[in-house]
Amino acid sequence: MATESSIVRFTNCVLACCGQAKREDLFIDTGTGKIIDESDPRVDKALVVNLNGRILSPGLLEVQLNGAKGFDFSDVPVDNMESYASSFRRTSQGILEMGVTSFLPTLVTSEAQTFKIAMPIVRPNGAQRDHELGAESLGCHCEGPFLSRERKGAHPPDLLLEPVKRIESILGFYGVDSLGAPISKENAGQQISAIRKITLSSELPGMLETIRTLTREYGIVCSLGHSPATYEEGLAAVRAGANMLTHLYNAMEPCLHRSPGLVGLIGAPETDLSTPPIERPFFGLIADGVHVAPSCARMAWAVHKNGCILTTDGTAATGFDLPDGTFEWTHGRTVVKKGEKLFLEGTDTLAGGTTTLLQCVSNLIRWTGCEAAEALQTVTATPARMLRCEDTKGTLKVGADADLVVLSWSEGEKNSRELQVDEVWKFGKRCFTRKE
Amino acid sequence: MATESSIVRFTNCVLACCGQAKREDLFIDTGTGKIIDESDPRVDKALVVNLNGRILSPGLLEVQLNGAKGFDFSDVPVDNMESYASSFRRTSQGILEMGVTSFLPTLVTSEAQTFKIAMPIVRPNGAQRDHELGAESLGCHCEGPFLSRERKGAHPPDLLLEPVKRIESILGFYGVDSLGAPISKENAGQQISAIRKITLSSELPGMLETIRTLTREYGIVCSLGHSPATYEEGLAAVRAGANMLTHLYNAMEPCLHRSPGLVGLIGAPETDLSTPPIERPFFGLIADGVHVAPSCARMAWAVHKNGCILTTDGTAATGFDLPDGTFEWTHGRTVVKKGEKLFLEGTDTLAGGTTTLLQCVSNLIRWTGCEAAEALQTVTATPARMLRCEDTKGTLKVGADADLVVLSWSEGEKNSRELQVDEVWKFGKRCFTRKE
Structure with missing residues (x-):
């Protein structure tokens, strides 16, 4: 699956990683399907995805x-x-x-x-x-x-x-x-x-x-x-x-x-x-x-x-x-x-x-x-x-696979809040967007 | 039980209070049987009890x-x-x-x-x-x-x-x-x-x-x-x-x-x-x-x-x-x-x-x-x-009863450490000292 490489910058989001919530941006390479460092020279030309304060996990x-x-x-x-x-x-x-x-x-x-x-x-x-x-x-x-x-x-x-x-x-x-x-x-x-x-x-x-x-x-x-x-x-x-x-x-x-x-x-x-x-x-x-x-x-x-x-x-x-x-x-x-x-x-x-x-x-x-x-x-x-794959899966650290979900809160039964899936990215590609 | 009042300063001890260990001194009034503040003017004349690094609880x-x-x-x-x-x-x-x-x-x-x-x-x-x-x-x-x-x-x-x-x-x-x-x-x-x-x-x-x-x-x-x-x-x-x-x-x-x-x-x-x-x-x-x-x-x-x-x-x-x-x-x-x-x-x-x-x-x-x-x-x-008596019992805070134990470690079975009672103070009076 060789595809043209481009950089995506997720911004205005709450990163949920390793038990912590952080207000930071995240950069991925859609070609390699991996998370990259913000010091990468290509991030200046990144496509910006504004998540409007939602959770990126x-x-x-x-x-x-x-x-x-x-x-x-x-x-x-x-x-x-x-x-x-x-x-x-x-x-x-x-x-x-x-x-x-x-x-x-x-x-x-x-x-x-x-x-x-x-x-x-x-x-x-x-x-x-x-x-x-x-x-x-x-x-x-x-x-x-x-x-x-x-x-x-x-x-x-x-x-x-x-x-x-x-x-x-x-x-x-x-x-x-x-x-x-x-x-x-x-x-x-x-x-x-x-x-x-x-x-x-x-x-x-x-x-x-x-x-x-x-x-x-x-x-x-x-x-x-x-x-x-x-x-x-x-x-x-x-x-x-x-x-x-x-x-x-x-x-x-x-x-x-x-x-x-x-x-x-x-x-x-x-x-x-x-x-x-x-x-x-x-x-x-x-x-x-x-x-x-x-x-x-x-x-x-x-x-x-x-x-x-x-x-x-x-x-x-x-x-x-x-x-x-x-x-x-x-x-x-x-x-x-x-x-x-x-x-x-x-x-x-x-x-x-x-x-x-x-x-x-x-x-x-x-x-x-x-x-x-x-x-x-x-x-x-x-x-x-x-499963001993903590460097590539289940993490947002640099080098890990860009397998991501964008989550938001919806109102559940009895006023409870429920997380819902807004977007799914797999190997750096957006594969799903929730229909409103 | 009106007795002559004197101040005791416990020093060189580890205070165990509310889940925390602190290297601090503790002052008590043996007359009232209560813990007093170190700002009390009488502490200068306190009888000093050196606990040699042991636990005071x-x-x-x-x-x-x-x-x-x-x-x-x-x-x-x-x-x-x-x-x-x-x-x-x-x-x-x-x-x-x-x-x-x-x-x-x-x-x-x-x-x-x-x-x-x-x-x-x-x-x-x-x-x-x-x-x-x-x-x-x-x-x-x-x-x-x-x-x-x-x-x-x-x-x-x-x-x-x-x-x-x-x-x-x-x-x-x-x-x-x-x-x-x-x-x-x-x-x-x-x-x-x-x-x-x-x-x-x-x-x-x-x-x-x-x-x-x-x-x-x-x-x-x-x-x-x-x-x-x-x-x-x-x-x-x-x-x-x-x-x-x-x-x-x-x-x-x-x-x-x-x-x-x-x-x-x-x-x-x-x-x-x-x-x-x-x-x-x-x-x-x-x-x-x-x-x-x-x-x-x-x-x-x-x-x-x-x-x-x-x-x-x-x-x-x-x-x-x-x-x-x-x-x-x-x-x-x-x-x-x-x-x-x-x-x-x-x-x-x-x-x-x-x-x-x-x-x-x-x-x-x-x-x-x-x-x-x-x-x-x-x-x-x-x-x-x-029992809703947390201001007077089970605490080392000022105003609490001077009910205290001095503890040290002894070697238990299978190399395990066991706490042992070295001294007991009740209402500010030393009532028990362990025999060596």
């Missing part, structure tokens, strides 16, 4: 999105790759319009074939630097099938697996190509695997060794979830290399005061973090007001702000004006939509979310009283740190 | 102490007031040596007679300004009998009551004298009731109205505990006037992510705190490492630092070198001591704590990595704010 980063706009990424046809590729692209474009400039397309527990077919489509596509692809895939998030039956949530139990042969089971299931080659001197620093992150249940047999191999040899993020692990088992998994908890509170043991489970890891005392030193894990938090009570969401955020990553667990029903009713879902099952809630039919098991990531940010602001910049950190800088 | 304040040093406050003989008074005084002196200069003697669920007999002894005794009384009673904490059967803990179920006639039931049970007269223009600002605080279960019939009367008309602190109340019921009780949660996590519903119970109140979202505005309640936290897992303790502290009040729930076994074994307890029952744990015999129900308040402070420092001054706030300024 790094584009949102969603690490757990099962689908959106009427399409589920796990709905993989066996015999029609083209149709899947086309649906994925259309959906990625729809996701971009919701302010999400990068994401991890999330595949839930399915047959091995599903993962193998989907992987060439959902794999990282940022190297193309093509804004027309929509929201950029940073790699696939595999949520399953190495999950616990006890905490399966809406995952189909017959398809759950144990990594009995450790890393070989993983490679065999997702396919060797999906994981890429082990990290070596030659490929260090490159994103070579189609898979970026795997949610797994650490207490399954052989899983600790598997986590060690996945994180150290393949550079894949291991996130603990759909698991009945105790606090101590979770701590062992963090020591092995896991650095995240998938949708905190949901599909894990309740945090009891003498048996805190995985939830307790976000509050791990200093005495549990030494020899050798480890860090409290990042955690996904579905801040839709449905999956987690507002007080529990506020508590998790307050306990470990630097680890808090809002996610939607979004589905085909996200960003899609689906009426209440019963709908077909993956694996021949049906879901029932009631308002913002989506249930596996005939159960009270939630089958994912329906709200957008920016709505979750607005919820967090309302529940905690924090500043917008602080809340935006949970969907920009923090997930970027978790 | 307000004396500790314990709001839930059932007993100590081999004596339980609820162990009230029907026919021997003198023996009870003498045991209370001896115990109060023992408590002072643990660094606790003020406390709420806590009476657990018992017959009405027990409360009525004990009340003249355990009532506030600070007006006498007599350091020889030991730790000062700020008034009785009645933990029961208006508690829920469902969450009775170690309280005898046959003695639990409901306030069926609302405030009349309360007055009838504890005795009119125990509550004092309703607040009026004449007695405003005086501590006139023997009772300072009542732990109650807010979902009992008539309790919300009772809370309103107790807090607004009698100025008595209402703390929610031994209760299966939901989050919403707890919120209604806070709106009615309750401002504390008794031993957070213990004897209440677990904090489930869509049913957060009373625990959830410490994380109450902003959206639940308006119209009319209320504040998140203070909460007692038994930070002994036995009642609550360290990660849960750290979480509660991180969520609501300004509300965190460490307590011991101490018993006769506190500060008393009791060997492991089976011991007689109140109401003809027996308890079993195993290390730091105390169980109701034949059950796994904890029957109170055995560690000292300062040990709890050291635990908090170790678990959270916070500064000593910050941890000390949870047993000084914060409980004083809860």
Whole structure:
């Protein structure tokens, strides 16, 4: 995508970056699609974009999105790759319009074939630097099938697996190509695997060794979830290399005061973090007001702000004006939509979310009283740190990708304020402008 | 207690006050027993006490102490007031040596007679300004009998009551004298009731109205505990006037992510705190490492630092070198001591704590990595704010009572540091010096 290079100067805006709000201008190069320094000699000839006091934030980063706009990424046809590729692209474009400039397309527990077919489509596509692809895939998030039956949530139990042969089971299931080659001197620093992150249940047999191999040899993020692990088992998994908890509170043991489970890891005392030193894990938090009570969401955020990553667990029903009713879902099952809630039919098991990531940010602001910049950190800088791409994504620093959103406030229900997406820029190109 | 007045200047010390550590001198008047300003003309002639760099903190304040040093406050003989008074005084002196200069003697669920007999002894005794009384009673904490059967803990179920006639039931049970007269223009600002605080279960019939009367008309602190109340019921009780949660996590519903119970109140979202505005309640936290897992303790502290009040729930076994074994307890029952744990015999129900308040402070420092001054706030300024005596207790500001502790670090188990009490001053008099 070589295009003519020009400089854009965003002015009269509030930059939201790394938890801080700053009244400064921002400069980008539309050719390279990167943020440049104001000392660059070309800034004098910049095209000026006056944002009239609005917020300019790094584009949102969603690490757990099962689908959106009427399409589920796990709905993989066996015999029609083209149709899947086309649906994925259309959906990625729809996701971009919701302010999400990068994401991890999330595949839930399915047959091995599903993962193998989907992987060439959902794999990282940022190297193309093509804004027309929509929201950029940073790699696939595999949520399953190495999950616990006890905490399966809406995952189909017959398809759950144990990594009995450790890393070989993983490679065999997702396919060797999906994981890429082990990290070596030659490929260090490159994103070579189609898979970026795997949610797994650490207490399954052989899983600790598997986590060690996945994180150290393949550079894949291991996130603990759909698991009945105790606090101590979770701590062992963090020591092995896991650095995240998938949708905190949901599909894990309740945090009891003498048996805190995985939830307790976000509050791990200093005495549990030494020899050798480890860090409290990042955690996904579905801040839709449905999956987690507002007080529990506020508590998790307050306990470990630097680890808090809002996610939607979004589905085909996200960003899609689906009426209440019963709908077909993956694996021949049906879901029932009631308002913002989506249930596996005939159960009270939630089958994912329906709200957008920016709505979750607005919820967090309302529940905690924090500043917008602080809340935006949970969907920009923090997930970027978790994925170790904090120099290029989720930041406004020089050299980072010019993936940007312009946000303003709208009046929500009950006089509450809601952030709304006014513009989205991807790789330095304006891709979306809200219609008044 | 009119004594000759002299001025003491503490120097070469670290003042721990209101969460901050400051290298400043402190001046007290040993006659009035109060902290004075350094501009006082008498400071030139002050007796200088060089603390050699040690910590000088307000004396500790314990709001839930059932007993100590081999004596339980609820162990009230029907026919021997003198023996009870003498045991209370001896115990109060023992408590002072643990660094606790003020406390709420806590009476657990018992017959009405027990409360009525004990009340003249355990009532506030600070007006006498007599350091020889030991730790000062700020008034009785009645933990029961208006508690829920469902969450009775170690309280005898046959003695639990409901306030069926609302405030009349309360007055009838504890005795009119125990509550004092309703607040009026004449007695405003005086501590006139023997009772300072009542732990109650807010979902009992008539309790919300009772809370309103107790807090607004009698100025008595209402703390929610031994209760299966939901989050919403707890919120209604806070709106009615309750401002504390008794031993957070213990004897209440677990904090489930869509049913957060009373625990959830410490994380109450902003959206639940308006119209009319209320504040998140203070909460007692038994930070002994036995009642609550360290990660849960750290979480509660991180969520609501300004509300965190460490307590011991101490018993006769506190500060008393009791060997492991089976011991007689109140109401003809027996308890079993195993290390730091105390169980109701034949059950796994904890029957109170055995560690000292300062040990709890050291635990908090170790678990959270916070500064000593910050941890000390949870047993000084914060409980004083809860009891609305922050100008005289738990502070080093001018005009406050010269209730002070000198603390230093000792080497604990596993190379951990533990705070130890080197000196205790009560009403400006040195009452305890640790023997080397």
